[in-house]
Amino acid sequence: MDKAKKRTLSVIGILAVVAVTVAVCYVLFHKKPDSGLQFDDNATTGILPGVDIDQRRKELQDKLDRSMIAFTINTSPVFLNGTSKGNLLIENPGNNAKLLQVRIVADETGEELYTSKYLKPGTYIENARLDKALEKGAYPATAYFMAYEEESAKYIGQTGAQLTITVQN
Numbered sequence: 001m002d003k004a005k006k007r008t009l010s011v012i013g014i015l016a017v018v019a020v021t022v023a024v025c026y027v028l029f030h031k032k033p034d035s036g037l038q039f040d041d042n043a044t045t046g047i048l049p050g051v052d053i054d055q056r057r058k059e060l061q062d063k064l065d066r067s068m069i070a071f072t073i074n075t076s077p078v079f080l081n082g083t084s085k086g087n088l089l090i091e092n093p094g095n096n097a098k099l100l101q102v103r104i105v106a107d108e109t110g111e112e113l114y115t116s117k118y119l120k121p122g123t124y125i126e127n128a129r130l131d132k133a134l135e136k137g138a139y140p141a142t143a144y145f146m147a148y149e150e151e152s153a154k155y156i157g158q159t160g161a162q163l164t165i166t167v168q169n
Contacts, residue, residue: 069147069156070096072124075163082133082167087126088114090143094122098156099148104130104163107140113165121150130165139165 047053072091079086092100098121104114113130141163147156 065095065097066156069098069100069145069159071100071102071145071159071161073102073143073161073163075161076166077163078166078168079130079134081169082135083129085127085129086165088128089124089126090116090119090128091124092119092121096121097150099150099153101146101148103144103146104141104165105144107142113139113141118148118153134165134167136167136169139167141165 047056070093072089072093074087074089077086077088090102092098099118100116101118102114102116103112105112111132113132113134114128115131116125116128119125142160143163144158144160146158148154149156
């Protein structure tokens with residue numbers, strides 16, 4: 001190897017060492033941007049003294065149960081014709097602790113196809129007629145489940161499910 005090649009390799013080696021050193025220093029000493037959050041130094045990790053953990057869990061579970069809406073529905077009900085009963089299979093599970101009312105609305109037209117009366121927890125509707133007679137075909141729809149407090153019938157909220165109604169004849 002001649003002197004020029006050795007000198008070139010030495011310069012490249014020195015530059016590589018300098019680049020690695022700069023990169024390591026940047027990673028180690030670069031200050032991360034401030035997130036704006038300031039945590040209280042006086043805060044203690046854990047649960048307050050004297051709190052019954054099982055009672056706290058029960059309270060949290062009760063709040064969760066009240067905020068959740070449980071239901072069951074057939075997402076592909078079939079009707080023999082536009083005026084026959086179909087297998088909607090709507091259920092308000094017994095552990096729901098809410099009254100439910102169901103509205104089924106056609107996605108394309110916004111027309112209300114079915115509305116139930118209130119369902120108590122632990123009750124279901126197996127088969128029902130639609131409120132509007134439909135022609136033969138498949139109809140994308142949304143079932144809206146409105147939830148109400150069991151004792152006061154105060155409105156809580158709603159959730160929904162997509163379904164496709166099929167009318168065979």
